[in-house]
Amino acid sequence: MFACNCGCCAGTNQKREKTIGFREIAGRQISPELARELLEKGRTGVVEGFISRAGKAFNAALVLGPDGKVGFDFQGKGQK
Secondary structure (H helix, E strand, O other): OOOOOOOOOOOOHHHHHHHHOOOOOOOOOOOOOHHHHHHHHHHEEEEEEOOOOOEEEEEEEEEEEOOOEEEEOOOOOOOO
């Protein structure tokens, strides 16, 4: 067991372990190592090979929001 900083499990990682698992996000399989990095640091480095709903490939970092939901960080893309 390792501590996480998701804000919804008080560092026990019990809730996140059950909900994130090792699943697929945007057409890309999430490895156990990538899931661990996300839980421990709250974000990953840039990950390649995601597929948008429109079918276009993109790269982005995964971020764990304060509500425990996983999102994308498109660095340098002029987010609003």
